[in-house]
Amino acid sequence: MTQRVFSAMQPTSDSLQLGNYLGALVQWVALQDGREAIYSVVDLHALTVAPDPATLTRRTRATAAQFLAAGVDPQRSTLFVQSHVPQHAELTWILSTFTGMGEAGRMTQFKDKSAKAGQSGTNVGLFTYPVLMAADILLYDTDVVPVGEDQRQHLELSRDLAQRLNSRLGEGTVTVPEPHIVKEVAKIYDLQDPTAKMSKSSSSPHGVIDILDEPQEIAKRIRSAVTDTETVIRFDRGSKPGVSNLLTIYSAFTGRPVDDIVADYEGKMYGHLKGDLADVVVGALAPVREATMEWIESPEKLDSVLAQGAAKASVIAQATLERIGGRMGLLPLAHR
Ligand code: AQP
Numbered sequence: 001m002t003q004r005v006f007s008a009m010q011p012t013s014d015s016l017q018l019g020n021y022l023g024a025l026v027q028w029v030a031l032q033d034g035r036e037a038i039y040s041v042v043d044l045h046a047l048t049v050a051p052d053p054a055t056l057t058r059r060t061r062a063t064a065a066q067f068l069a070a071g072v073d074p075q076r077s078t079l080f081v082q083s084h085v086p087q088h089a090e091l092t093w094i095l096s097t098f099t100g101m102g103e104a105g106r107m108t109q110f111k112d113k114s115a116k117a118g119q120s121g122t123n124v125g126l127f128t129y130p131v132l133m134a135a136d137i138l139l140y141d142t143d144v145v146p147v148g149e150d151q152r153q154h155l156e157l158s159r160d161l162a163q164r165l166n167s168r169l170g171e172g173t174v175t176v177p178e179p180h181i182v183k184e185v186a187k188i189y190d191l192q193d194p195t196a197k198m199s200k201s202s203s204s205p206h207g208v209i210d211i212l213d214e215p216q217e218i219a220k221r222i223r224s225a226v227t228d229t230e231t232v233i234r235f236d237r238g239s240k241p242g243v244s245n246l247l248t249i250y251s252a253f254t255g256r257p258v259d260d261i262v263a264d265y266e267g268k269m270y271g272h273l274k275g276d277l278a279d280v281v282v283g284a285l286a287p288v289r290e291a292t293m294e295w296i297e298s299p300e301k302l303d304s305v306l307a308q309g310a311a312k313a314s315v316i317a318q319a320t321l322e323r324i325g326g327r328m329g330l331l332p333l334a335h336r
Contacts, residue, residue: 005031005180006142008040008082008133009067011059012049013200015210016066018281019188020200021288022252023148027182029071031146037077038140038313039067044082044089045132048125049201061302062292066211068305069291080309082136087317091135092128094324098164099131099157108153134158138165139317141175149186150197155179169327174320185252191225194241211285212292218285219278222246223271233265233273243270250277253284 007028009020016025031037041063046056060081072079082088104110107130114122125132130153137145137158145155155177162176190196192207202208209221227242235258237244250273251258265273295302326332 003035003143004140004175005035005037005144005146006039006137006140006177007146008042008045008136009063010042010046010200011056011063012046012051013210014059014062015212016063017188017198017200017202018209018211018249019148019198021070021211022185022188022249023182024146025067025070025072026185026252027146027180028067031144031180032071032073032076035144037072038142038316039072039077039079040082040136040313041067041080042082042132042136045129048123048129050123061299062296064306065292065295065302066288068295068302069288074305074309078309078312079305080313081306084306084310085139085313085317087139087314087321088132088135091139091317091321091324092132094328095134095138095161096128096131098161098168103157103160104128104130107157109150130154130157131161134161137177138162138174139320140313141316141320142177143175144180145177146180146182148188148197149181152179152181165324169324173324173327184258185248188249189241189245191221191242191245194226194245209281212289215282215286218282222278222281223274225274227270231269233268233270234262235259243273246273246277250280253280 005028007024009016009024028037028039041060043056043060046059051059064079064081067079068074104127110127110129113126117126133154134157137155138161145158147155159176162174165173166176188198190198190202190207191209192204198208200208206221206224209218213221225242225246227246228240230240233243233247234240235244235247247258247261250256250261254261322332
């Protein structure tokens with residue numbers, strides 16, 4: 001049987017950052033070959049940060065536009081907005097009754113984000129966020145989930161919940177998903193703080209490359225990336241996190257092994273590496289930026305792609321929800 005792939009991103013920014021692009025989106029595009037792919041802009045997840053309404057709407061379209069611009073093909077794959085398929089919220093409720101308070105409380109993303117926001121700024125949605133993510137994945141009987149390393153723990157919870165459903169409600173209730181994490185680009189680090197992951201919601205924008213940034217801005221951020229006081233270009237995540245991050249990005253865009261790149265830069269200065277990397281990144285992102293703008297300038301066309309995607313996704317989602325509800329004893333709605 002054809003494997004089914006599902007993955008999603010939150011519309012929490014006008015532009016995806018380089019980690020979203022290399023850690024996830026590039027894999028999404030590749031996984032469309034020979035598999036059935038379903039990709040979503042998860043706007044319900046983004047509500048956990050209480051976005052301004054107009055901003056959320058704009059970012060939802062902009063995020064979908066970037067998926068399409070990067071190569072998600074709506075002829076081959078299903079692309080939809082999470083809130084257009086209400087079964088996500090329904091399954092979340094069901095799954096929350098299978099989730100222990102303890103296991104939800106152990107999620108490091110919740111611990112980090114709630115520590116930053118403080119008790120008054122932390123909503124219940126942030127706590128149940130991984131349950132909604134599990135619902136996203138399990139609704140589609142997903143075999144494979146391409147994500148970055150930062151999402152591994154959430155995916156583990158989705159797997160535990162799938163196994164729990166199958167053991168309580170009977171084998172075959174849902175498919176147990178497998179992660180697809182590409183080791184080399186599993187984590188792209190902040191250019192100013194290369195021990196922290198690059199993130200859309202980073203406290204300082206200087207360490208983040210937004211894929212829609214102007215070329216000069218991208219070049220500037222790469223040139224001012226934090227390195228170290230040595231002058232040798234080599235890959236060593238422990239003692240040279242900044243240089244190693246630059247090498248990872250270089251390798252991801254050129255498809256060349258890190259060792260080959262290191263060999264090319266023997267005896268050269270960090271400035272050479274940064275200058276060349278800026279050219280590589282700017283060159284690779286220019287067509288994505290251009291195609292994104294074209295989609296954003298045609299909102300009707302974009303909304304129509306998303307509506308078709310939601311219609312396709314709903315059919316699968318409803319079948320799964322009815323199967324789970326039926327096995328739990330929820331009374332099926334009689335046909336009149
Ligand atoms: N730095 C990263 N390196 C590799 N992969 C990354 N991803 C995110 N940052 C990196 C992957 O991108 C996808 C986006 O997921 P998301 O939009 O649900 O949010 P996230 O993981 O929390 O990403 P951000 O950019 O840090 O968003 P905010 O700041 O809004 O929380 C996922 O597949 C993720 O693994």
